[in-house]
Amino acid sequence: MSLVAPTREDALAAAQSQPIVQVGKKWRCTDGDESSGNSEDDSDEDVYRSCGRAFARLGDPGFVKIFQIVEQAINMIPEDSEDENDRELTERETRMAESWAVLTKIIPGFKALMFDPANATRRLWRRKLCKSINAGVCDARSDDTAGLKFKILNWLLEDITVKLLPPIPNDEEIKSLRGWNHPVTARLLTPLDYLADDNTYASVKAGRVKVTAEMWPRFLYAEGREYKPDDEESGLFMGHLMIRATKHIFMGPSSALKGPGYCRGTHCNARRINMNVITPRALAYVAVQVRFAISDAEKWATVDRQFSLAKFYWNVVAFFDDGEGQDVLDFYNHELFGETRQLQGLSDDLSDDPDSNRPSASERMKAQRAQKRARLAAPTTPAAPTGMAAPSTAAPVPGMSVA
DNA sequence: TTTACCGTACATCAGCACAG
DNA sequence: CTGTGCTGATGTACGGTAAA
Numbered sequence: 001m002s003l004v005a006p007t008r009e010d011a012l013a014a015a016q017s018q019p020i021v022q023v024g025k026k027w028r029c030t031d032g033d034e035s036s037g038n039s040e041d042d043s044d045e046d047v048y049r050s051c052g053r054a055f056a057r058l059g060d061p062g063f064v065k066i067f068q069i070v071e072q073a074i075n076m077i078p079e080d081s082e083d084e085n086d087r088e089l090t091e092r093e094t095r096m097a098e099s100w101a102v103l104t105k106i107i108p109g110f111k112a113l114m115f116d117p118a119n120a121t122r123r124l125w126r127r128k129l130c131k132s133i134n135a136g137v138c139d140a141r142s143d144d145t146a147g148l149k150f151k152i153l154n155w156l157l158e159d160i161t162v163k164l165l166p167p168i169p170n171d172e173e174i175k176s177l178r179g180w181n182h183p184v185t186a187r188l189l190t191p192l193d194y195l196a197d198d199n200t201y202a203s204v205k206a207g208r209v210k211v212t213a214e215m216w217p218r219f220l221y222a223e224g225r226e227y228k229p230d231d232e233e234s235g236l237f238m239g240h241l242m243i244r245a246t247k248h249i250f251m252g253p254s255s256a257l258k259g260p261g262y263c264r265g266t267h268c269n270a271r272r273i274n275m276n277v278i279t280p281r282a283l284a285y286v287a288v289q290v291r292f293a294i295s296d297a298e299k300w301a302t303v304d305r306q307f308s309l310a311k312f313y314w315n316v317v318a319f320f321d322d323g324e325g326q327d328v329l330d331f332y333n334h335e336l337f338g339e340t341r342q343l344q345g346l347s348d349d350l351s352d353d354p355d356s357n358r359p360s361a362s363e364r365m366k367a368q369r370a371q372k373r374a375r376l377a378a379p380t381t382p383a384a385p386t387g388m389a390a391p392s393t394a395a396p397v398p399g400m401s402v403a
Numbered sequence: 404t405t406t407a408c409c410g411t412a413c414a415t416c417a418g419c420a421c422a423g
Numbered sequence: 424c425t426g427t428g429c430t431g432a433t434g435t436a437c438g439g440t441a442a443a
Binding site for chain 3: 139140143268
């Protein structure tokens with residue numbers, strides 16, 4: 001393992017030819033020697049911790065432990081097997097297999113290392129290594145949570161010149177003014193098919209109304225979008241909070257309110273993790289971060305009241321299964337990377353063929369998509385969705401950019 | 404022991420002044 | 424006008440600490 005020059009050009013050039021990860025302020029080039037496992041364990045831990053940071057944003061923010069992902073991969077997918085889909089995987093196993101695919105892309109040589117027969121019995125060693133990755137996952141998630149915690153208050157309203165009423169102080173540590181306790185955040189949390197009024201908020205707080213991850217919250221949708229039972233898809237993921245938070249996390253906090261492609265400096269997260277296109281999991285990560293940030297939950301937890309962040313995450317990921325939602329990804333790619341982005345990196349479709357047990361949100365969406373296709377296939381084309389900036393299937397919607 | 408949070412160190416860039 | 428160097432701003436990684 002050797003150091004390479006830390007300049008942007010060198011790093012990017014190196015990235016074209018060989019795997020490279022940034023460890024702290026240093027750039028490390030992994031040349032395969034790491035698999036020998038005979039050198040500095042501490043620096044290896046740093047490498048894995050750093051990779052864990054990338055994995056939080058691209059793979060899984062900690063809903064499944066790395067060790068489980070690795071053990072499943074080792075136990076279920078023989079290294080030399082061409083056919084990895086011999087037996088049907090459960091939904092959970094499928095997601096873990098996808099996570100494994102992301103992990104092996106982020107950490108060059110990781111797959112070979114794990115499948116090396118010499119390491120087959122080193123379970124404790126694997127556990128330690130996975131712990132390092134896990135630590136990185138927690139670091140990144142925690143950093144993003146902390147970063148969004150106050151910044152997001154400035155973007156709650158689509159029009160940032162309008163004052164938030166009642167105000168939430170920018171230095172208010174306690175989040176009790178958010179969530180269902182504030183009309184603006186409560187409205188953003190309210191499922192689209194629920195009336196966003198005080199009555200609903202009170203009912204949710206009292207537990208009379210359950211808001212679960214099967215319901216798409218309003219913040220996912222473009223402002224002003226109204227509920228249509230037969231079309232929950234148009235305008236989905238076009239919410240201003242989603243767009244701003246995605247930019248905040250991947251292009252840096254100063255990019256949140258800027259136009260497409262803006263990135264101050266060269267060391268934004270997207271570049272650090274070599275991300276050139278948005279992925280469904282990256283978008284799902286943003287969604288759970290936003291959900292947590294506007295809730296009144298003080299500590300990161302996978303469940304807030306009846307709302308499971310984990311389930312929400314996987315529902316968002318499932319939305320993009322089978323290559324669906326490409327128009328949404330195109331839109332975000334344009335917002336993040338502008339016109340000059342390069343199509344490379346971790347953009348590969350990591351979703352396997354999903355089978356039966358889809359969450360209900362996804363099932364609804366699929367049914368609606370089928371209906372929509374049927375309508376489009378009909379001889380007379382119906383009118384386009386009214387008003388809202390529902391992206392067409394043809395092209396991104398540059399005009400959707402927030403000011 | 405694990406996790407979340409916070410403060411600090413470090414890398415990088417943009418803007419500016421200045422010399423040639 | 425162009426190149427160079429300095430400085431402040433920005434953003435992330437990481438170590439330390441407290442709490443669960």
